[in-house]
Amino acid sequence: MAKDSRHSAHPVCRAVAKSHKKVATTVDARLWSMSDDEVAEALVEATRLRARVEALELRLAAEADRRAVGDKVGATDTASWWGHETRQDRPAAKRRMRLAESLDRHAPTAAALAEGAISTDHARVITECVDRLPDDLPDPTILERAEKHLLHEAVDLDPRSLAILAKHVLTVVAPEIGEERDARALEREEQEARANAWLTMAPDGKGSYRGKFSIPTMQGAMLKKMLLAFAAPKHQASKPADKDQHEAVERRPSPERMGDAFCELIERLPAHKLPQLGGLNASIIVLLDFTGLKSDVGRAVLETGEPISASLARRMACEAGLIPAVLGSRSELLDLGRTARLFNGAQRLGLVVTQRVCTAVGCDWPAHLCHTHHDDSWLNGGKTDMKNARLLCPKHHARIHDPRFEPTIHPDNQVTFHMRT
Numbered sequence: 001m002a003k004d005s006r007h008s009a010h011p012v013c014r015a016v017a018k019s020h021k022k023v024a025t026t027v028d029a030r031l032w033s034m035s036d037d038e039v040a041e042a043l044v045e046a047t048r049l050r051a052r053v054e055a056l057e058l059r060l061a062a063e064a065d066r067r068a069v070g071d072k073v074g075a076t077d078t079a080s081w082w083g084h085e086t087r088q089d090r091p092a093a094k095r096r097m098r099l100a101e102s103l104d105r106h107a108p109t110a111a112a113l114a115e116g117a118i119s120t121d122h123a124r125v126i127t128e129c130v131d132r133l134p135d136d137l138p139d140p141t142i143l144e145r146a147e148k149h150l151l152h153e154a155v156d157l158d159p160r161s162l163a164i165l166a167k168h169v170l171t172v173v174a175p176e177i178g179e180e181r182d183a184r185a186l187e188r189e190e191q192e193a194r195a196n197a198w199l200t201m202a203p204d205g206k207g208s209y210r211g212k213f214s215i216p217t218m219q220g221a222m223l224k225k226m227l228l229a230f231a232a233p234k235h236q237a238s239k240p241a242d243k244d245q246h247e248a249v250e251r252r253p254s255p256e257r258m259g260d261a262f263c264e265l266i267e268r269l270p271a272h273k274l275p276q277l278g279g280l281n282a283s284i285i286v287l288l289d290f291t292g293l294k295s296d297v298g299r300a301v302l303e304t305g306e307p308i309s310a311s312l313a314r315r316m317a318c319e320a321g322l323i324p325a326v327l328g329s330r331s332e333l334l335d336l337g338r339t340a341r342l343f344n345g346a347q348r349l350g351l352v353v354t355q356r357v358c359t360a361v362g363c364d365w366p367a368h369l370c371h372t373h374h375d376d377s378w379l380n381g382g383k384t385d386m387k388n389a390r391l392l393c394p395k396h397h398a399r400i401h402d403p404r405f406e407p408t409i410h411p412d413n414q415v416t417f418h419m420r421t
């Protein structure tokens with residue numbers, strides 16, 4: 001066996017190198033003269049070729065593992081050796097090695113990959129699904145039938161759709177036992193997802209928090225629905241029934257829109273209904289300097305010590321998520337904003353009836369999604385009564401508190417904004 005693996009000229013590798021060279025030379029020489037159809041055809045062909053080369057690679061990896069090639073040179077295992085030798089990420093090399101080992105036990109899938117009929121992603125879905133099936137099945141042919149069924153479907157489906165189908169494979173190939181097994185597998189999956197749910201978040205030091213999470217499918221779908229309700233109400237409301245098919249397709253809100261909706265959801269959660277933290281409800285307290293409040297340059301500090309602008313504090317004071325604590329010049333507590341700051345249910349109902357939509361000119365956000373703004377800020381002594389109240393959508397509510405804009409209230413109670421100079 002050749003010593004230097006990098007420059008070995010094993011007949012198998014030589015054959016691959018030769019056929020690749022032939023294809024590559026042809027493409028290089030002809031690329032600019034190829035027609036669109038030829039480019040498209042060659043691209044599809046090259047993708048199939050990739051699957052075939054990967055099949056070969058995985059067969060060799062399985063063989064190398066069987067021979068413990070890695071151990072012999074002192075590596076932890078063959079996957080680590082392979083990763084190091086070919087500069088792959090360690091986890092990626094391990095994942096490929098697992099697939100190689102699994103393909104070794106699933107000849108039909110290995111053959112389909114070797115023909116270029118499926119990709120390695122398809123192969124991974126199929127082998128993982130078949131390996132996951134219970135080993136106490138009454139009929140030993142069920143495993144074979146499951147693999148065959150998935151291979152058949154893989155021709156028309158992308159790996160993600162195939163993975164969804166794979167969840168119910170037993171129901172299809174062995175309905176007499178499948179339904180019950182599938183149901184139990186689903187239960188197990190739900191329990192695991194719930195037990196393994198996690199969330200991390202941390203300030204990035206540049207004015208944002210960043211985070212990631214993993215939650216079960218159902219709660220994920222619930223969250224998505226809530227966010228969509230904030231992200232696209234106008235779109236849904238203004239969608240006429242008789243528009244053509246193309247128009248009726250639900251537009252997907254951008255990540256920015258969804259981020260906006262997430263902020264809105266958090267601001268709208270009724271903090272007084274959440275579990276208490278240390279005897280207080282989960283509202284965040286914001287400390288405001290009384291003298292700074294009157295000016296736009298004033299600053300406010302969250303109870304966590306993080307600063308926010310006075311205009312944001314004023315906007316938040318219109319709604320429930322935050323308790324403003326107004327401090328005097330010697331940091332004594334002058335006022336701790338409580339419920340009198342917020343409009344009650346009857347008042348809100350009255351506003352919904354009289355104002356119906358956002359009161360910014362030209363805006364049609366429905367009342368139930370609007371904030372209730374104090375024309376004269378509560379922090380400046382404004383009263384919480386109907387004369388001082390107006391409905392504004394989140395965007396226009398932010399604008400009316402934005403020092404860069406000058407609001408004008410017209411006789412019909414509608415408001416317009418223009419940039420301050």
Ligand SMILES: [Zn+2]
Pocket residue numbers: 314315318372373374397401
């Ligand atoms: Zn407001």
Ligand SMILES: [Zn+2]
Pocket residue numbers: 358359360363364365392393394395396397
């Ligand atoms: Zn509006």
